[in-house]
Amino acid sequence: MLSCKDLSVDVSPKGPRILDRATAQFKGAALNAVIGPSGCGKTTLMKAMLGILPSEGEVYYAGELIHQSSDLLGMLSFAPQFSIAHERLTVNEALQYALDLCVRDTSVKAERIEEILMRIGLGEHRTKGVGDLSGGQLRRLGLGLELVSNPQCMVCDEVTSGLDPLSEDQILEVLQRLRDEQEKTFICIIHNLAKLEVFDWITVVYEGVVVFQGDLDALNQYFHIQDALHLYDKLNEHDIDYWRDRWSESKVDSTEHPEITAVHAPKPPNPVAQTWTLLCRRALLFKRDRGYWLLTLGITIGFPLLVTIFAWDGIPQLRGLALDSSAGFMERASEDLRFRIDSMEIASLVTGLILFQVILLTLMGSNNGAREIASERQLYEKERFAGLSAPAYACSKLIFASSVAVLQGLWMMLFVKYICEFPGVSITQAAVLVMCCVSMTAICLGFSAIFNSADKASLLSVYLVGFQLPLSGIVLALPEALVWVCRPFINAYWGWGGYFSSMLDTRLYDAYRLDSAEWIPSPSLAIWVLSSHFLVGALMVFWGCQQKRWD
């Protein structure tokens, strides 16, 4: 079954070692317990064996050397302690989506969901929301979610911790039945030493070292204790070197378990099918998250309203200045002064309104992307371990968040253009504003994929939006040397420039040009730069989703 040899994990290349040359072998078609005091390295051992943590050493499954976690795909699943399923789904939906992500065959899916519900005893709660389940029911659902791909071996991290005795017994009973009826292997990290009698094989980890493996009787004999409840007191009597030396010299039950044959589950659905499943699930979750969609709707409708407040009656017309210079000097000077004042006022209003639209769209983009991945990262890691393709996940997030951004950009353009009577080509202006929102959405989604914490990603996104106004150099003049250092990266500048250039043939553009000869990007260049921002964001999302970020 699963085994490791001299497996070590360091916190960082020069940091302390939290797992030291661990050698362990687990028993197939059996209940394996991994025990040890809190912080001793139980979870580290299992995560290192599963390839979730970088490690030194060798790991084998059914006699085959494992190089990375994807080598275990279809044979082994991992149920982490938390992050079981989306709270807004029902039990049935959570299982159905997990099946849709892991299993191709429709008839297999229909049969398996019923079998899993029966096994975990949640058949009568199938329409209940995940968020409404009790602790015991949640753990059973967690087990059920791991069963969807029908793996040969399951690693369960503290599957019974914090449960009442009845719920704990119910879960252990489920595991025993699966072992007896389907010859499944379970490796459970547990804390309750009183339940060790249920387990066939016990592994003791102490200060990052495996100090014992065997059954309960052998454990009691080895540590000279009457009851396993005294194990930790016994361990504290000696330092780790003593226990390490003693175990390496000991030959207690060191016979190797008969090797089992690896059973591979069928391949999961292709990435396109997985992307579609994820999009359907995201749309459902969006619909059910009333607070989030009300906020999104609120800013989508409210932000354009904010812009129009400043030009509710439309933008004033610019009175022209006669080309003919035949008028008298005083008359012409007076006309010229009036024209310049009018131009400055109108240019300032138009520039401000365009910039306001763009900044608000970047804020919407930040809201769309910043929390999208980081807030469900652990759930994603669990699903990836079960066979979800990282590009499929990244694509689904980009498609969903970008779709919201497209609608927001279009609505902003239509509403503001209609109310403020902005001249210029509508389709060009729509393209610029949409790309402005979409590109910022992708960048913030990239932060969300790169950072573990939704708060960090959100904070960075807010800073990025906050810097758009000063670093664009539109309202506040930047030092000459900084202008083209900053601008290529400032979404708002390209959004503003592209939109403004779409009014090239209008008097509003002339009003701005009267006193400014500064280069303004064309709409096509602005759209191209914003598209490259989107591409950078998309690359960040793909890269971030490829990284392993377990807690």
Place this chain on the structure above:
Amino acid sequence: MSRDLNQPPKLLIRRLFIYFLITSGVFFTGCSKSPFADLEPLPVNDYLKKPGNFLGNTYLLSAQIDSQIEWEEGVGRILAVETEGSTSRLPVFVPDSSGQNLNVGQRYKMQVSIRKGGLIYVEDLRKF
């Protein structure tokens, strides 16, 4: 044996990056040329001293419209323009065929040729 578990970037990321490089190349090759980029700027000060030296040549002139000096229907107009980068005012002739709505304050890049008598004749112009 080191078991580093961050998988290398997948093919899709590489393809996106290559796509980005190709489109960047195509875009900058196609769009880097501003209007009349091949033309030499009109040496305004030298022209003002000896316009005759430039007869028959074609130049780029970036300027802002200051006022209209003369207009004749079906022929065109003579405008006073303020050149970019200097305070010099120049008279330029814009034929009616240019088809532009010209207004005070607008800025244009113009393809100009120096004709008989030192007339600056606008052959083509683009607003910026």
